[in-house]
Amino acid sequence: MFERIAIAIAFSPRLQTLLAEANRIQQLFDSELIIIHVGSHTQEDDMKMESSLKEAGLQENIKVIWESGDPAKRILSVCKKEKVDLLVAGALKKEDFINYYLGSIARKILRKADCSVLMLTEPSLKSNPSQRMVIHAEDSPYATQAIKVGTYIGKIQSTAQLHIVREIKLYGLAMSVSSERTEDELSEIRKNLVNEEIKIVEDILKEVDTKGLKINIKVISGKSGFELANFCNRTKSDLLIVGAPNRKMGIFDRVFPHDLEYIFADLPCDILIVNPKRKNG
Numbered sequence: 001m002f003e004r005i006a007i008a009i010a011f012s013p014r015l016q017t018l019l020a021e022a023n024r025i026q027q028l029f030d031s032e033l034i035i036i037h038v039g040s041h042t043q044e045d046d047m048k049m050e051s052s053l054k055e056a057g058l059q060e061n062i063k064v065i066w067e068s069g070d071p072a073k074r075i076l077s078v079c080k081k082e083k084v085d086l087l088v089a090g091a092l093k094k095e096d097f098i099n100y101y102l103g104s105i106a107r108k109i110l111r112k113a114d115c116s117v118l119m120l121t122e123p124s125l126k127s128n129p130s131q132r133m134v135i136h137a138e139d140s141p142y143a144t145q146a147i148k149v150g151t152y153i154g155k156i157q158s159t160a161q162l163h164i165v166r167e168i169k170l171y172g173l174a175m176s177v178s179s180e181r182t183e184d185e186l187s188e189i190r191k192n193l194v195n196e197e198i199k200i201v202e203d204i205l206k207e208v209d210t211k212g213l214k215i216n217i218k219v220i221s222g223k224s225g226f227e228l229a230n231f232c233n234r235t236k237s238d239l240l241i242v243g244a245p246n247r248k249m250g251i252f253d254r255v256f257p258h259d260l261e262y263i264f265a266d267l268p269c270d271i272l273i274v275n276p277k278r279k280n281g
Contacts, residue, residue, distance in 0.1 A: 002086040006034040017123035019056035072108035091119040129157035140243025232268035244275035
């Protein structure tokens with residue numbers, strides 16, 4: 001699924017936790033692992049890196065790449081050159097600090113990466129498999145792939161609960177309330193709209209191995225990013241999986257914050273952005 005994984009690191013207090021996560025992710029997908037460091041590269045840095053990798057148990061199928069310059073550009077350049085399938089990086093939950101420290105880097109990666117991206121908000125030394133996951137099956141050309149990746153991770157990690165979220169189309173709701181109908185008729189129309197969205201997810205799941213998974217299909221309405229973040233918080237989910245957004249944003253995407261960027265402003269949990277574009281051309 002992810003044959004080549006890269007992780008962007010710095011010699012920060014979270015270095016060992018990120019490397020521990022990288023080790024587990026590499027084993028989860030049986031992948032090659034590339035370590036990307038943008039910054040100084042001295043003999044002392046080499047020794048520090050070697051010691052850190054050894055402490056994390058990272059000794060096989062590892063490639064370390066040292067870069068200098070603009071962090072986001074260099075990280076994305078390495079991912080493209082090395083044909084990385086999944087980029088892993090640390091992120092902090094609140095945008096106010098992200099804006100000053102990681103925000104611009106993270107957002108550039110989010111917008112421009114040609115591979116999938118996993119942002120970890122609370123990397124841990126100890127294994128902490130995802131127990132409650134949310135998959136957003138909406139607003140992306142890769143929504144189906146997001147479901148397939150999410151169900152794969154759910155099975156491997158024996159996830160306790162997997163929620164797949166879709167939205168009622170606003171135009172459908174508008175039509176239902178604008179006509180002169182009885183309350184029972186309106187209720188029936190809304191029920192049918194919900195069932196249509198559930199049926200779409202059920203049809204996708206027919207092509208996926210879901211044996212052993214506890215799946216809940218949830219249909220929401222309202223402002224997408226806001227409602228999705230609230231749902232993650234209410235269900236205390238630890239991983240949100242979404243398909244990468246369409247690069248060709250329309251005028252309304254430029255005027256109003258995109259759903260994914262809205263979520264990024266206040267991350268409810270770890271987030272995996274699925275983008276298999278490189279392989280699919």
